[in-house]
Amino acid sequence: MKSPPQEFDAIVEASTLKDAIDSVGVLVDECKIRTSPEGLQIRAVDPANVGMVDLTLSAPAFESLNTDVGILGISWDRFEKVIGLANNGDLVHLDYDHETRKLNVEINGLSYTLALIDPDSIRQEPEIPDLNLPADVTVEGSQIARGVKAADMVSDHIRLSVDDVEQSFSFSAEGDTDDVDLKLETDDLVALSSAAPADSLFSLDYLKDMNKAIPKDAEVTMELGEEFPIKLHFGFAEGHGQTTYMLAPRIQSD
Amino acid sequence: MKSPPQEFDAIVEASTLKDAIDSVGVLVDECKIRTSPEGLQIRAVDPANVGMVDLTLSAPAFESLNTDVGILGISWDRFEKVIGLANNGDLVHLDYDHETRKLNVEINGLSYTLALIDPDSIRQEPEIPDLNLPADVTVEGSQIARGVKAADMVSDHIRLSVDDVEQSFSFSAEGDTDDVDLKLETDDLVALSSAAPADSLFSLDYLKDMNKAIPKDAEVTMELGEEFPIKLHFGFAEGHGQTTYMLAPRIQSD
Amino acid sequence: MKSPPQEFDAIVEASTLKDAIDSVGVLVDECKIRTSPEGLQIRAVDPANVGMVDLTLSAPAFESLNTDVGILGISWDRFEKVIGLANNGDLVHLDYDHETRKLNVEINGLSYTLALIDPDSIRQEPEIPDLNLPADVTVEGSQIARGVKAADMVSDHIRLSVDDVEQSFSFSAEGDTDDVDLKLETDDLVALSSAAPADSLFSLDYLKDMNKAIPKDAEVTMELGEEFPIKLHFGFAEGHGQTTYMLAPRIQSD
Numbered sequence: 001m002k003s004p005p006q007e008f009d010a011i012v013e014a015s016t017l018k019d020a021i022d023s024v025g026v027l028v029d030e031c032k033i034r035t036s037p038e039g040l041q042i043r044a045v046d047p048a049n050v051g052m053v054d055l056t057l058s059a060p061a062f063e064s065l066n067t068d069v070g071i072l073g074i075s076w077d078r079f080e081k082v083i084g085l086a087n088n089g090d091l092v093h094l095d096y097d098h099e100t101r102k103l104n105v106e107i108n109g110l111s112y113t114l115a116l117i118d119p120d121s122i123r124q125e126p127e128i129p130d131l132n133l134p135a136d137v138t139v140e141g142s143q144i145a146r147g148v149k150a151a152d153m154v155s156d157h158i159r160l161s162v163d164d165v166e167q168s169f170s171f172s173a174e175g176d177t178d179d180v181d182l183k184l185e186t187d188d189l190v191a192l193s194s195a196a197p198a199d200s201l202f203s204l205d206y207l208k209d210m211n212k213a214i215p216k217d218a219e220v221t222m223e224l225g226e227e228f229p230i231k232l233h234f235g236f237a238e239g240h241g242q243t244t245y246m247l248a249p250r251i252q253s254d
Numbered sequence: 255m256k257s258p259p260q261e262f263d264a265i266v267e268a269s270t271l272k273d274a275i276d277s278v279g280v281l282v283d284e285c286k287i288r289t290s291p292e293g294l295q296i297r298a299v300d301p302a303n304v305g306m307v308d309l310t311l312s313a314p315a316f317e318s319l320n321t322d323v324g325i326l327g328i329s330w331d332r333f334e335k336v337i338g339l340a341n342n343g344d345l346v347h348l349d350y351d352h353e354t355r356k357l358n359v360e361i362n363g364l365s366y367t368l369a370l371i372d373p374d375s376i377r378q379e380p381e382i383p384d385l386n387l388p389a390d391v392t393v394e395g396s397q398i399a400r401g402v403k404a405a406d407m408v409s410d411h412i413r414l415s416v417d418d419v420e421q422s423f424s425f426s427a428e429g430d431t432d433d434v435d436l437k438l439e440t441d442d443l444v445a446l447s448s449a450a451p452a453d454s455l456f457s458l459d460y461l462k463d464m465n466k467a468i469p470k471d472a473e474v475t476m477e478l479g480e481e482f483p484i485k486l487h488f489g490f491a492e493g494h495g496q497t498t499y500m501l502a503p504r505i506q507s508d
Numbered sequence: 509m510k511s512p513p514q515e516f517d518a519i520v521e522a523s524t525l526k527d528a529i530d531s532v533g534v535l536v537d538e539c540k541i542r543t544s545p546e547g548l549q550i551r552a553v554d555p556a557n558v559g560m561v562d563l564t565l566s567a568p569a570f571e572s573l574n575t576d577v578g579i580l581g582i583s584w585d586r587f588e589k590v591i592g593l594a595n596n597g598d599l600v601h602l603d604y605d606h607e608t609r610k611l612n613v614e615i616n617g618l619s620y621t622l623a624l625i626d627p628d629s630i631r632q633e634p635e636i637p638d639l640n641l642p643a644d645v646t647v648e649g650s651q652i653a654r655g656v657k658a659a660d661m662v663s664d665h666i667r668l669s670v671d672d673v674e675q676s677f678s679f680s681a682e683g684d685t686d687d688v689d690l691k692l693e694t695d696d697l698v699a700l701s702s703a704a705p706a707d708s709l710f711s712l713d714y715l716k717d718m719n720k721a722i723p724k725d726a727e728v729t730m731e732l733g734e735e736f737p738i739k740l741h742f743g744f745a746e747g748h749g750q751t752t753y754m755l756a757p758r759i760q761s762d
Contacts, residue, residue, distance in 0.1 A: 078407070078432060081407050082407065085400070085403065085407075109436060109437055109438065109439070109442060110400065110404055110434070110435070110436045111434065111435045111436075111437070112404065112407075112432065112433070112434045112435075113432055113433040113434070114432055115431035115432055149593065150593055150618055153586070153589050153590065153593075153620075177623035178586060178620065178621055178622055178623055179620070179621040180618070180620045180621070181618070181619045181620075182617060182618045182619075183617055184617065185617075188617060332661070332686060335661050336661065339654070339657065339661075363690060363691055363692065363696060364654065364688070364689070364690045365688065365689045365690075365691070366658065366661075366686065366687070366688045366689075367688070368686055369685035369686055
């Protein structure tokens with residue numbers, strides 16, 4: 001079903017909403033929010049079909065949430081700007097007006113009426129495939145930031161790999177003249193739950209964008225394989241929010 | 255009379271001078287400073303005749319002020335840069351040299367010789383009309399900043415209005431798809447001295463510029479009417495400085 | 509001799525390396541590092557032959573230094589970016605690989621392989637002439653910053669002069685309409701070791717670049733003459749590093 005909810009009335013802390021908006025906004029400009037009494041879900045894929053996001057924000061993340069099942073089509077860019085008017089501790093009141101088909105956003109006496117988009121005009125939501133990836137490693141968000149920044153100095157690709165013998169995880173990149181390698185050993189990792197061999201190359205631009213939305217202090221769990229997509233999972237809003245990114249690999253040339 | 259003063263020798267804190275310069279600099283590039291033993295006065299109107307400023311800085315705002323009645327023609331842009339070399343707590347020594355017709359600016363051992371402009375080449379000072387505006391409301395500078403920022407997301411115009419029944423003051427803006435409204439009720443206002451109905455539309459660019467010069471913690475008194483100009487008053491330099499802006503309304507189209 | 513060292517293995521604090529890199533990087537894009545057990549030396553001149561730098565970083569500045577006499581050709585821009593990945597307190601491990609002719613840079617588990625440049629392709633190192641300049645004055649780096657910033661408002665040249673009668677040192681600049689003068693008297697100077705008359709004009713762009721590399725709290729000793737080059741000396745790395753700049757004068761037109 002593609003109709004908007006009969007009712008959507010939610011109060012949520014601005015910081016929670018900002019984290020959710022950032023996670024999706026690095027990939028797409030507009031998307032569908034699926035509403036239900038259990039919370040919100042957003043699934044989106046970038047125009048080139050390379051990066052996907054699956055985000056859930058469950059009911060306990062809200063101060064209050066009154067809604068039924070439905071879909072809201074949101075222009076992400078304008079939504080991001082409005083929420084940017086709030087300070088992190090502010091409460092944001094979202095209220096869908098079924099008559100005008102607009103979303104009222106209220107922040108400390110400021111009312112913003114956001115025109116919604118017809119969900120049919122928004123790119124179809126992707127199915128995030130179940131891939132059964134063999135390696136499973138958890139790192140701090142700040143380590144991803146380091147790896148991405150270093151790789152960016154030499155290349156527009158980045159290799160992520162797990163060495164099951166060394167029990168290590170590496171970011172690496174090869175440039176025309178210079179190479180870079182950030183190897184995280186057991187002590188540098190939050191966890192190495194499954195140390196199968198893994199080695200895949202990715203477009204750095206996508207990982208840079210995803211990195212922007214990953215909190216530096218988040219624990220990010222990565223599932224990897226040999227020339228396979230990567231999945232990154234991290235929580236926000238004290239665990240009531242969950243983001244999964246999936247990124248397709250680049251073919252490795254020799 | 256359009257002649258420079260025989261003497262102009264003043265010592266003033268840099269922060270006071272910066273506040274005064276900001277207030278005028280957002281509207282004009284050059285202006286006349288009228289000197290007298292009572293203090294300084296600046297009146298200026300922007301090239302499009304839409305925004306006016308009337309600023310006074312009275313003698314007690316100065317560490318010392320020795321001057322007679324006269325006019326100094328100042329290039330605001332260069333004056334602003336020089337004073338920008340001072341830290342807020344620094345004392346600035348201004349000394350007009352009648353021989354060279356230049357203004358010596360001294361800041362902690364640094365001497366800057368500022369060439370003045372012939373006052374006759376500067377746009378005539380405006381008469382700020384006495385308008386007898388019916389509504390009178392006082393808000394914090396930070397609320398103006400919020401209203402202007404929100405309006406800027408949807409339009410290049412902003413409506414300011416007083417609802418005498420609700421005893422409220424509003425900033426609002428209508429965009430092609432989205433609207434925004436910041437309503438301040440009695441508790442959000444510093445004062446609502448005269449709650450007559452008022453409603454006027456203004457060019458947002460001008461109010462954005464004026465907002466830059468309004469300290470966030472200043473109490474700003476606004477006089478308004480129905481499709482009439484607005485006057486904004488605020489003090490600086492511990493009350494020894496006073497700025498009045500007047501902004502002409504835009505015709506409201508329907 | 510132009511060959512690389514047989515061995516070059518050094519550990520040094522990132523902040524020390526950053527200070528050294530900044531000093532040279534404001535003048536040239538690539539340069540030769542001369543290695544020896546006593547430390548490193550870099551001499552370079554900018555492409556227009558106007559500004560020179562002579563930098564030494566002696567062995568006690570390093571946590572460890574194992575090297576023989578040799579030359580490493582470095583692309584300064586890439587070296588600067590890599591070291592920029594380190595936090596100031598981090599230790600940087602530099603290790604020259606004689607096989608691959610590359611420099612391995614290691615920072616907290618991050619390995620960067622920096623391709624070196626053939627020293628023969630790098631501009632010849634200048635001889636810094638012994639000039640026997642008559643005046644000798646020491647100021648704080650922050651005063652140079654003030655003088656340069658003020659001069660930049662009116663001109664693209666700056667005059668540095670010593671008045672031996674007044675026992676003062678001045679930065680000054682003359683613009684088309686405005687002039688600026690920062691006079692430092694005995695109390696404002698760290699030292700005036702030799703108060704001979706001196707007066708020379710310099711290109712402001714070069715002094716602005718050098719100023720970027722001079723720590724604000726450094727004591728900078730300047731040697732000057734009448735229409736002669738200026739030499740600026742300052743230390744870093746707790747005195748184990750020493751930078752000398754020499755800047756050629758501009759002909760003074762009248």
